[in-house]
Amino acid sequence: MSTGTNRILDDFAKLMTxxxxxxxxxxREVETAFRAQAxxxxxxxxxxKREEFEMVKEMAxxxxxxxxxxxAxxxxxxxxxxxxGK
Known part of the structure; x- marks a missing residue:
């Protein structure tokens, strides 16, 4: 009987994994889609972009x-x- 219980638990663990x-x-797919849309x-x-802003700021x-x-x-x-002239 313990073998049957172990198998059920193993199957359940595999299912959860x-x-x-x-x-x-x-x-990951949702994050990728969100990033692309953003x-x-x-x-x-x-x-x-932040890098461009910082570069122009330094130039200014x-x-x-x-x-x-x-x-001066x-x-x-x-x-x-x-x-x-004096």
């Missing part, structure tokens, strides 16, 4: 620093012109 594997497969939606909204910071340096040079040159 198969069900868990199937559930994981379905989960990406399509974001692309249609013309949203900038550098441009601002260069602009400030050039402004212009002010220094103008001050020299005023001093030489």
């Amino acid at each position: 198969d069900a868990a594997g199937a559930a994981q497969g379905v989960r 990406e399509r939606t974001l692309n249609s909204l013309d949203v900038v 910071i550098k441009a601002r620093e260069e602009n400030d340096a050039l402004l 040079r212009i002010e220094a040159l103008e001050a020299r012109l005023v001093d030489n």
Whole structure:
């Protein structure tokens, strides 16, 4: 009788293992479909990717620093012109 019980338990364990594997497969498929749909939606909204945003942000910071340096040079040159004209 214990052999019959063991077989039933083994079959039940196999069934549960198969069900868990199937559930994981379905989960992966749903995640993949969700990601694809989210990406399509974001692309249609013309949203900038984080990497692109960070790159442009760094470029803007550098441009601002260069602009400030050039402004300081212009002010220094103008001050020299005023001093030489006196």
